[in-house]
Amino acid sequence: MTGSGATWARGLAKRLGPVRQILGIALGLAAAACAHYTPRPLSPQAVKAALATRAPTALWVRRAHLLLPSLPPLVVHKGQRITPNLAAVVAVVADPVLRAARAREAIARAQVLTAGLLPNPTFSYGLGIPLSGAGLTRAFRAGLGLPLQSLVTRAPRIRAARLHAQAVDLTIAWQEWQVAAEAKSLVYTLLAGRAQRQLLAREVHALRRSVAVLADGEAAGYVTLGVAGAARLALRQTEVVEIRVHRHLAGVALRLRGLLGLGAHAPLPLTRHDVRAWHGRGCMRAAPWLKGLARRRLDLLALRKGYRSQDAVLREAIAAEFPAITVGVNRARDTSDINTMGGGVSITLPIFNRNQGAIAEARATRRALFQAYAAQLFAARAGIHQLVVRMRYVRRELLRTESSVHALNHLETVYHMALAKHSIAALTYYQLLEQLVKERLVLLQDRAQLDQLAVAVEAASGRFEWPKTCVAPS
Numbered sequence: 001m002t003g004s005g006a007t008w009a010r011g012l013a014k015r016l017g018p019v020r021q022i023l024g025i026a027l028g029l030a031a032a033a034c035a036h037y038t039p040r041p042l043s044p045q046a047v048k049a050a051l052a053t054r055a056p057t058a059l060w061v062r063r064a065h066l067l068l069p070s071l072p073p074l075v076v077h078k079g080q081r082i083t084p085n086l087a088a089v090v091a092v093v094a095d096p097v098l099r100a101a102r103a104r105e106a107i108a109r110a111q112v113l114t115a116g117l118l119p120n121p122t123f124s125y126g127l128g129i130p131l132s133g134a135g136l137t138r139a140f141r142a143g144l145g146l147p148l149q150s151l152v153t154r155a156p157r158i159r160a161a162r163l164h165a166q167a168v169d170l171t172i173a174w175q176e177w178q179v180a181a182e183a184k185s186l187v188y189t190l191l192a193g194r195a196q197r198q199l200l201a202r203e204v205h206a207l208r209r210s211v212a213v214l215a216d217g218e219a220a221g222y223v224t225l226g227v228a229g230a231a232r233l234a235l236r237q238t239e240v241v242e243i244r245v246h247r248h249l250a251g252v253a254l255r256l257r258g259l260l261g262l263g264a265h266a267p268l269p270l271t272r273h274d275v276r277a278w279h280g281r282g283c284m285r286a287a288p289w290l291k292g293l294a295r296r297r298l299d300l301l302a303l304r305k306g307y308r309s310q311d312a313v314l315r316e317a318i319a320a321e322f323p324a325i326t327v328g329v330n331r332a333r334d335t336s337d338i339n340t341m342g343g344g345v346s347i348t349l350p351i352f353n354r355n356q357g358a359i360a361e362a363r364a365t366r367r368a369l370f371q372a373y374a375a376q377l378f379a380a381r382a383g384i385h386q387l388v389v390r391m392r393y394v395r396r397e398l399l400r401t402e403s404s405v406h407a408l409n410h411l412e413t414v415y416h417m418a419l420a421k422h423s424i425a426a427l428t429y430y431q432l433l434e435q436l437v438k439e440r441l442v443l444l445q446d447r448a449q450l451d452q453l454a455v456a457v458e459a460a461s462g463r464f465e466w467p468k469t470c471v472a473p474s
Contacts, residue, residue, distance in 0.1 A: 096261065145327065148327065153319045170305060204238050231430055234430040284392045318355075327344070
C-alpha cells in the first residue's frame with residue numbers, strides 16, 4: 001500500500017471510530033437481551049419419563065391444587081381406598097392428556113407478554129465518501145425513530161391477551177372437570193360391576209352344587225334327565241352372563257387406571273364411602289341445578305372470557321385505524337462540512353387501507369362468539385332437563401324392580417319347597433331362578449345407572465356440592 005493510501009485508510013478508521021463504538025454498544029445490548037437456546041430432544045427416553053406410570057403406593061398427593069374452584073381440596077394418604085371423589089381429584093392430577101393440555105397455559109402467558117412489549121426504536125446510519133469534486137469532508141447521517149401506532153393499540157391488545165389467557169385457563173379447567181366426572185363415573189361402574197360379579201359368582205356356585213347333586217341322582221336313577229338338564233342349562237346361561245360382566249369390567253378398569261396414571265395391572269381398592277344421599281324428590285327437579293348455571297359452568301365462563309377478549313380485539317382493530325406515525329431525530333453532516341440537527345415525522349395516509357378488513361373480521365368473530373355462547377347455554381340447560389327426566393324414570397324403574405325382586409325372592413322360596421316335594425317341574429323352578437338372577441342384575445344396573453346420571457348432572461351443572469333439597473336428612 002502506498003503512503004497516500006495508508007494515510008487515507010488511517011483517516012477512515014479514525015473517522016469510523018465513533019461508528020464502531022455505537023455499533024459495538026448496540027450489538028452488545030442486543031446480545032445481552034437475546035434468549036438462550038436450550039435443547040429438549042423428543043427422544044424415546046424423554047417420552048418414556050413423561051409417561052411413566054406410578055406404582056400403587058405412589059397414588060397420593062398432599063393437596064390437589066386444581067383450577068376447579070368447585071372441587072374441594074382433598075388430602076390423600078398413601079394406601080387409602082379410592083372413593084369416587086378421590087378418583088376425580090387424582091385423575092385431574094395424574095391424567096397424561098391433561099398434563100399435555102396444561103402446556104397451552106404457557107403459550108397463553110407468552111402471548112400476554114408479547115402483547116405488552118413496546119416497539120423497538122429504529123437506528124439508522126449512513127456514510128458518504130466523496131469520490132470526485134470539491135468535497136471538504138465525508139458526509140454522514142444518523143437517525144433515531146420510534147413508531148407510535150403500537151402504543152395506541154397497546155392497552156386493548158394487552159386486555160385481549162389477558163382475557164384470552166383466562167379463557168384458556170377456564171377451557172383447561174373444563175377439561176379437568178370432564179375428566180374428574182369420568183373418573184367418578186368409572187368408579188361407580190366398577191363398584192356396580194363388582195356387585196354384579198359377586199352375585200353371579202354366588203349363583204354359579206349354587207348352580208354348580210345343584211348340578212353335581214342332580215348328576216349323582218341321575219346316575220343313581222332317582223332324578224330324571226329333564227331335571228338335571230334344566231339345572232345344567234341354567235348353569236351355562238349364568239356362566240355366559242358372568243363372562244360378559246368380567247369382560248366389561250376389565251375394559252372399565254383399564255380406562256380408570258389410565259386416568260389415574262397407573263399401570264395396567266395395578267390394584268384398584270375401591271369404596272363408595274362418599275356416596276351421596278340423593279334419592280330425595282328435590283334432586284328430580286331441574287331448578288336447583290339450573291340456578292346460577294351461567295356463573296358456574298367453566299365452559300360458559302371460558303366463552304364469556306373469549307367474548308370479552310374478542311371485544312378487546314375489535315377495539316384494537318378500530319384503534320389501528322390511527323395512521324402509522326414514526327417520529328425521530330437525526331444528526332447529519334454534508335460534504336461541505338455543514339452539520340445539522342433536526343427531527344422528522346413519517347405518516348401513512350389512510351386512503352386505501354383504513355384497517356376496515358380487520359375491523360369487519362373482528363366484528364364478525366365477536367358476533368359468532370355471542371351466538372356460540374347463547375347456543376352453549378341453551379344446550380347446557382336442555383341437557384340438564386334431559387338428565388333430570390331420565391333420573392325420574394330410572395328411579396321409577398328402580399322402585400318397580402325392587403318390588404319385583406322382593407316378589408321373586410318369596411316365589412323362589414315357595415318353588416324350592418315345591419320342587420323338594422316334586423310338586424312342580426324342575427324346569428319351571430330353574431326358569432324362575434334364571435328370572436330372579438336377571439331381575440337382581442337389572443336392579444344393580446338400575447342403581448348403577450342412577451349413579452351415572454347423578455354424576456352426569458353434576459358434570460352438566462358444573463357444581464360439585466349438591467342442592468340441599470337433594471340431601472336426605474340423616
